[in-house]
Amino acid sequence: MAAEVAEQPAVFDSLVARRSDVADVASLIAARRPRFALLAARGSSDHAALYAKYLIEVLLQLPAGLVSPSTTTLYDARPDLTDILYLSVSQSGGSPDLVAATEAAREQGALTVAVTNTPASPLSDAAELSVDIKAGEELAVAATKTYSATLLSLYLLVDAVRGGSGETVHGIGELAATALAEPVDEAVSRFRAVERVVTTGRGYSSATAAEAALKLAETSYLGARAYSGADLLHGPVAAIDADTGVVAVTSRGRGGAAMRDVLATVGERGPSVLAVGSAASDMPADLRIAVPETAEEVAPILEILPLQRLALGLALARGGDPDNPRGLSKVTRTL
Known part of the structure; x- marks a missing residue:
């Protein structure tokens, strides 16, 4: 855990340097002009999703809500999600309920985007688009660098959707140190x-x-x-x-x-x-x-x-x- 905490400044610098990867996904989202955003996550990723909710509501001026995956997996709810941006956030990309909820959202018309540290994961396969947070392998059970890298990736994504250049996070690696x-x-x-x-x-x-x-x-x-x-x-x-x-x-x-x-x-x-x-x-x-x-x-x-x-x-x-x-x-x- 100590080693992974210490890696975060370098992880941040690498993410900002590869902002164009996130911007490509953002351009596809912007072109679809979603009218609402839903966020699905568990554990630490749920807190990252809460951060994204604030970003979307404040920076994009779009209403946003946090999803309860069990409404899909336990109760088989299938609401119409046409023109909805559905962001699924999972560091592992392997939580079965998030995968199932994302698959259902895509079937119901949502633009589904997976934000994960495991690009070759079931969640990435389930979503139409995906963002790789590029934090590297995390061995400690407690999420540290994957959590903060998720936050930075979500910021870069939302900022790019609104047409931003990521200027606000230039030099964030030094600030993290x-x-x-x-x-x-x-x-x-x-x-x-x-x-x-x-x-x-x-x-x-x-x-x-x-x-x-x-x-x-x-x-x-x-x-x-x-x-x-x-x-x-x-x-x-x-x-x-x-x-x-x-x-x-x-x-x-x-x-x-x-x-x-x-x-x-x-x-x-x-x-x-x-x-x-x-x-x-x-x-x-x-x-x-x-x-x-x-x-x-x-x-x-x-x-x-x-x-x-x-x-x-x-x-x-x-x-x-x-x-x-x-x-x-x-x-x-x-x-």
């Missing part, structure tokens, strides 16, 4: 003893909060839950106390600015609060991990990097094996 160099030792020490963690963010960073909770749960066996900053104040904040660790993703932009009042309320309940992001220095928090500032829509690609290192450090500090979490495998076969 800076983010990975930020120390996490103090946060590991502070969070080592907690058994319950809440992660939170707003806007684009909601995806980062969700992925951080998953990484902490699967590698360190912590009880971790992710909430939108808005949803957190609608009830779950009552469960936060001095025995809770709170991780707040607070990059600059509208989403990050909205987190300041959330953390002020959360802090009154006495938890240890870690702020991560380019706006961390502005937040009421006990601990802060800075991330280089970028356009808000790009920030999740960098925000997750120190949180991956936090999950890795906590797993080791708590005596776990982050490469092989108990009860998990690289491909989860759900129906």
